[in-house]
Amino acid sequence: ASGSSSPVLSQPAGTKSSDQKGKQGTPPKPSSWAALPLPMEIIPSPTGTVCWLSPEQTAGKQKPYMYTQGQAVLNRSFFPGFDTPAVKCTYSATVQVPEGFTAVMSATTWEKQKDNTFVFKMEHPIPSYLIALAVGDIVSAEVGPRSRVWAEPCLIEAAKKEYDGVIEEFLAVGEKLFGPYVWGRYDVLFMPPSFPFGGMENPCITFVTPCLLAGDRSLVDVIIHEISHSWFGNLVTNATWGEFWLNEGFTMYAQRRISTEVYGSAYTCLEAATGRALLRQHMDTTGEEHPLNKLRVVIEPGVNPDDTYNETPYEKGFCFVSYLAHLVGDQRKFDSFLQAYVEQFKFQSITADDALNFFLEYFPDLKKQGVDSRPGLEFDRWLNTPGWPPFLPDLSPGQQLMKPADELAELWASDGLNMEKIEAVDISAWKTYQLVYFLDRILQKSPLPDGNVERLSTTYPKISKAQNAELRLRWCQIVLRNNHEAEYSKVKAFLHSQGKQKYTLPLYRAMWGGSEAARALAMETFSATAPQLHINVRNYVKKILGLEGSD
Ligand code: BES
Ligand code: ZN
Numbered sequence: 001a002s003g004s005s006s007p008v009l010s011q012p013a014g015t016k017s018s019d020q021k022g023k024q025g026t027p028p029k030p031s032s033w034a035a036l037p038l039p040m041e042i043i044p045s046p047t048g049t050v051c052w053l054s055p056e057q058t059a060g061k062q063k064p065y066m067y068t069q070g071q072a073v074l075n076r077s078f079f080p081g082f083d084t085p086a087v088k089c090t091y092s093a094t095v096q097v098p099e100g101f102t103a104v105m106s107a108t109t110w111e112k113q114k115d116n117t118f119v120f121k122m123e124h125p126i127p128s129y130l131i132a133l134a135v136g137d138i139v140s141a142e143v144g145p146r147s148r149v150w151a152e153p154c155l156i157e158a159a160k161k162e163y164d165g166v167i168e169e170f171l172a173v174g175e176k177l178f179g180p181y182v183w184g185r186y187d188v189l190f191m192p193p194s195f196p197f198g199g200m201e202n203p204c205i206t207f208v209t210p211c212l213l214a215g216d217r218s219l220v221d222v223i224i225h226e227i228s229h230s231w232f233g234n235l236v237t238n239a240t241w242g243e244f245w246l247n248e249g250f251t252m253y254a255q256r257r258i259s260t261e262v263y264g265s266a267y268t269c270l271e272a273a274t275g276r277a278l279l280r281q282h283m284d285t286t287g288e289e290h291p292l293n294k295l296r297v298v299i300e301p302g303v304n305p306d307d308t309y310n311e312t313p314y315e316k317g318f319c320f321v322s323y324l325a326h327l328v329g330d331q332r333k334f335d336s337f338l339q340a341y342v343e344q345f346k347f348q349s350i351t352a353d354d355a356l357n358f359f360l361e362y363f364p365d366l367k368k369q370g371v372d373s374r375p376g377l378e379f380d381r382w383l384n385t386p387g388w389p390p391f392l393p394d395l396s397p398g399q400q401l402m403k404p405a406d407e408l409a410e411l412w413a414s415d416g417l418n419m420e421k422i423e424a425v426d427i428s429a430w431k432t433y434q435l436v437y438f439l440d441r442i443l444q445k446s447p448l449p450d451g452n453v454e455r456l457s458t459t460y461p462k463i464s465k466a467q468n469a470e471l472r473l474r475w476c477q478i479v480l481r482n483n484h485e486a487e488y489s490k491v492k493a494f495l496h497s498q499g500k501q502k503y504t505l506p507l508y509r510a511m512w513g514g515s516e517a518a519r520a521l522a523m524e525t526f527s528a529t530a531p532q533l534h535i536n537v538r539n540y541v542k543k544i545l546g547l548e549g550s551d
Contacts, residue, residue, distance in 0.1 A: 048077030048535075051194075057532055058136065058192045059210065060152045063100065065136035065192055067207070069200060069534070070129040072241050072305040081128050086239045086349045088125035095120070097135050104150060106132040106202035108184045122203070124182060125347050127237050132202035134189060143188075144168035150205070151190035158213045159190050166217065170227050173261045178231040178254060179339045182346070186227065194499035196534040198222045201229035209500050211469035218432035218468060221259065221271055228254035231342045239349035241305035245295040246352060249317015250338075253325075256318070257335070269398025271433050272318070276395070277440045279315035283388060286310070293386035295320060296352060306536060319389035320382050324359060326391065327371050337362050352383055401434050409441035412456055415449045427460065432468055439463065439474035446481040453482040464490075473503045480510040480518055488521050495525050499533045501540070508544045 053065040068078055076083035095103040096117045104110070107120035122131075140148040141160040147167045149159040167186060175181050187205040190213065199222045200207040206226040212219045232250035252275070259268040283293060291298070293312050299305055325334040337359065344358055356379050360367040372379040377390050395402075408425050411418060427435070442448070442456070456478075457464040464487070466472055476491045478484075491507060511522035522545060530538055542548050 049074035050078060051534060053136075053192055053194070057194060058152060060137060060154045063137040065134075067134040067136075067191060067195075068132050069196065069207075070131055071200065072129060074306075075128050075131055078131070078133075083128045085127040085129060085237050085241065088127050088237070088347060088349065090122055090125055091131055092119070092121040093133070094118070095133065095135070100137065101135050102138045103133065103135045104138065104187075104189060104205055105134075106130055106204055108204055124203075126203055126234065127349065130201075130203055130234060132200070132205070132207065134191070134207065136192075138189070140187070144171075146171070146185050148185070148187045149190065150187060151210075152192075155190055155210060155213065158215070159188075162213055162215070162217060163188065163220075163223065166220065167223065167227075169262060170224050170258055173258045174227055174230065174254070177257055177261070177335050177338065179342050181230055182235065183230055186230070188223065193497060194532050194534055196499060196501040196537050198500060198502065199226040201226040201233060203230070203234050209469075209498065211498050211500060211503075214432070214468045216432070216468075219470065221255065224258050224262075225251060225255045228258065231338075235342055235347065236345040237349045239351050240299075241308070242297045242299045243295070243352050244297070244305070244308075245313035245317035245320070246350065246355060248313040249295070249321050252314050252318035253321035254338070265397035266400055267398075267431070267433070269395040270401045270437060272393070273395050273398055273402060274433060274436055274440060275311075275315050275318065276392070277437075277444075279311045279389075282311040288387040290386055294384055296383040316389045319392055322393035323377070323382070323389075323391040326393070327366055328363060401431075402437055405430075405434055405438035406441060409438055409445060412442060412452060413445040413448055417452060417455060422459070427462075432470060435463060436470050436474060439471070439478060443474065443477050443481060446478060448482060453478060453484045454486070457484075457487065469494075469498065469500070469503065473506070476507055477510055480507070480514055483515050483518070485517055488517070491521060492525050496529055499529070499537055501534070501537045504533070504537055505540055505544065508541050512544050 049068045049070055051067050051069065053067075055061050055063055058065045068075070070078065073083055075081070081089075091107075093105060093107070094117060095105070096115060097103050099116060101116065103118040103120075105118075105120040105122075106126075107122045108124065110118055110120045112118055137152055138150050139153050139156050140150045141156055143149050143160060143164045144167045147163075149156070149163055151159040167188070171181055171186055183203050185204050189205055189207050190210050191207050193210055195207065195209050197207075198209055198212070198219075206223070208222060208226070212222055228251045229247070232254050233247035236246070236250075238244055238246040256268050256272055259271065283290075286293065292308055292310055293316070295313065295316060297308050299308060325331065328334045328337065340362060341355065341358060345354065356372065360372060381390065404425065408422070408427070411422050411425075427438075430438070446453075448456075463471060464475055466475065472490070472494045475487075476494050479487045479491060491511070495504060495507060508522055508526070511518040511525075526541055526545060526547075530541075533541065539548075
């Protein structure tokens with residue numbers, strides 16, 4: 001499969017799924033790895049940060065690959081240190097790799113010396129979770145004055161095409177809004193298909209899922225998001241994982257500020273509406289009163305912060321920051337506040353109290369008015385009470401894109417399909433996020449009356465046969481919610497093609513909560529793909545399928 005341009009996670013025919021070779025967390029036996037000296041002895045642990053991939057688990061299928069994913073508390077299995085976001089330090093690393101391999105790290109400078117030895121230095125203090133390493137058959141291509149894309153050779157052209165000439169604009173807008181970009185370079189590394197996140201904001205080099213290679217830049221919001229962490233998260237960091245919203249809520253706000261500047265408010269509000277729909281879905285499944293639906297989460301000793309991960313810090317956090325902007329009432333003034341906030345707390349780790357006290361100091365009039373204790377909207381309530389956000393930013397500029405999608409979804413949900421009306425709606429010019437919004441509405445109305453999903457599938461092949469991962473996820477969810485067994489193979493194919501947590505878990509939950517056939521599909525798919533999944537994702541799926549504790 002050398003030279004294949006689409007990354008595939010599934011094992012080649014003839015490889016048994018019980019084959020342990022290349023299982024993540026366990027270094028594969030091939031001798032190439034035995035010759036890989038690292039800066040310190042690594043004791044591979046099944047729950048560690050270091051993922052060891054066999055050649056079959058890469059896009060090119062030729063050489064093994066390794067990478068680390070530190071956030072939240074996985075880097076303690078990579079190197080000794082204070083594995084808390086409360087403290088920051090600089091670091092340097094010397095990494096020797098076998099011939100034909102390249103190492104990259106989240107570092108401000110790097111140099112290749114003799115004997116395939118790479119020397120990295122991060123000159124700014126960062127929290128331990130942002131130290132990251134990847135080694136593989138990776139090459140790079142320039143896409144901007146301070147940006148390169150990195151990928152396996154078979155993906156590099158697609159990677160360059162996806163982001164050539166677009167990244168610099170996001171950085172420049174970010175700098176205009178939030179102050180200098182201090183990290184020097186901003187590179188993007190396209191990871192193997194089992195990478196569990198859309199993106200990870202490792203400084204100087206964001207790691208991203210290869211699903212972003214959609215061919216049309218439609219998933220670029222992930223890049224804007226990770227760039228936004230250059231100020232919120234990487235410069236100003238949450239001091240504890242219980243206040244993760246300080247990283248993600250501010251970053252969602254910054255992402256949508258940059259997006260508004262570059263793409264306008266209609267598109268950005270549409271994207272924010274899909275985020276709000278995810279928060280709605282999350283709160284519907286957990287119940288609004290769930291303790292994780294607070295911005296400030298209590299993480300008891302011994303609890304893995306990753307286990308508290310959900311949409312609340314992102315989307316409720318976004319609402320809270322939007323509420324602060326609403327209190328200020330003037331976008332420019334609020335932008336200046338954000339810039340001052342970064343300047344005040346850069347290279348530090350802070351709590352929500354630090355952030356909110358700074359806000360009140362910066363706007364003394366608001367402090368005098370007691371905005372922190374308006375009934376129902378108390379800052380304390382935002383932080384400590386679970387539930388739906390008490391303030392929602394106005395997304396009406398997105399209406400021009402949402403309304404046609406709402407109306408079309410309504411038509412598809414009705415008993416006797418009015419094909420005349422449906423066919424009068426031309427969706428050929430709809431952008432990915434407009435289709436995503438439409439599919440979320442369909443999902444919300446599902447199960448649809450008998451036969452409607454089949455008709456939907458044949459009417460819109462650009463949806464039911466989409467290659468775009470966000471569309472594939474939604475289509476698979478619709479297929480499952482409607483017990484549309486004829487297209488179960490698409491669910492299987494999607495789960496074989498990539499291992500992103502936010503795609504994988506909702507689909508297993510849907511299968512497990514569905515029919516006998518759906519449950520069988522879940523078991524069959526999991527037993528074929530388990531060895532390739534990231535250890536965290538594999539354990540979460542096990543939990544969903546009631547396989548916890550078994551190996
Ligand atoms: N920092 C997160 C990813 C993360 C969170 C890793 C918690 C480990 C623990 C990253 O910035 C992120 O939020 N990625 C999103 C992007 C999306 C919100 C645009 C993702 O991966 O889906
Ligand atoms: Zn993030």
